[in-house]
Amino acid sequence: MSQTLADMQQILDEADCLCPEAEVQAAITRMARAITEKLGDRNPVLFCVMNGGLIFTGQLLTQLHFPLQAEYLHASRYRHETSGGRLEWKVEPNFDLRGRSVLILDDILDEGTTLLGISDWCAAQGAREVLTAVLVEKDHARKARPGLKGDFTGLVIEDRFLFGYGMDYKGYWRNAPGIYAVKGL
Numbered sequence: 133m134s135q136t137l138a139d140m141q142q143i144l145d146e147a148d149c150l151c152p153e154a155e156v157q158a159a160i161t162r163m164a165r166a167i168t169e170k171l172g173d174r175n176p177v178l179f180c181v182m183n184g185g186l187i188f189t190g191q192l193l194t195q196l197h198f199p200l201q202a203e204y205l206h207a208s209r210y211r212h213e214t215s216g217g218r219l220e221w222k223v224e225p226n227f228d229l230r231g232r233s234v235l236i237l238d239d240i241l242d243e244g245t246t247l248l249g250i251s252d253w254c255a256a257q258g259a260r261e262v263l264t265a266v267l268v269e270k271d272h273a274r275k276a277r278p279g280l281k282g283d284f285t286g287l288v289i290e291d292r293f294l295f296g297y298g299m300d301y302k303g304y305w306r307n308a309p310g311i312y313a314v315k316g317l
């Protein structure tokens with residue numbers, strides 16, 4: 133096994149599981165009900181924020197039983213690091229947002245800079261309303277705006293560096309079937 137693979141296996145073996153898969157799935161089901169209640173008759177367009185939003189979006193979408201359009205965008209600011217920098221757009225959506233209800237789907241609201249930047253961009257494109265849904269909110273007071281929260285939140289989790297369920301550690305373990313914290317971080 134290469135050193136990278138051995139290191140990554142050790143990361144998972146030594147990590148703390150903060151939320152097992154069944155609890156994550158229950159949270160996604162609760163979110164699906166709340167989103168349906170709010171947006172079920174608004175013909176919304178949903179944007180998965182790649183890459184981290186992939187698994188959450190996939191598991192949420194099939195629980196939304198109303199007409200919607202599903203799209204993606206790609207914006208990133210961590211680049212395999214454990215602290216964030218400037219938000220970089222990798223793929224801007226090519227989609228007419230004028231007058232639309234928009235729901236942004238992402239794995240985590242940490243400082244919230246990513247979701248604020250994306251929400252502002254959607255509003256500037258003429259969206260009628262922009263809502264956000266995050267699987268995880270990180271519990272700390274360093275938000276980009278005091279008290280910043282998603283409109284729909286699955287789980288509130290302690291202030292450690294998390295991976296699994298879409299969140300990566302150095303590009304790995306987005307596929308981990310639960311939410312884990314790296315040992316010592």
Ligand SMILES: O=P(O)(O)OC[C@H]1O[C@H](OP(=O)(O)OP(=O)(O)O)[C@H](O)[C@@H]1O
Pocket residue numbers: 181182183184185207208209210211212216238239240241242243244245246247299300
């Ligand atoms: O609330 P913030 O502090 O802005 O952090 C949250 C963002 O960080 C992660 O993305 P990242 O930039 O790591 O890109 P990724 O989606 O490719 O993992 C995550 O997917 C969120 O989009």
Ligand SMILES: Nc1nc2[nH]cnc2c(=O)[nH]1
Pocket residue numbers: 210240242243292293294295299300301
């Ligand atoms: N993987 C991962 N990405 C993040 N982006 C912001 N916070 C986190 C985190 O705790 N884990």
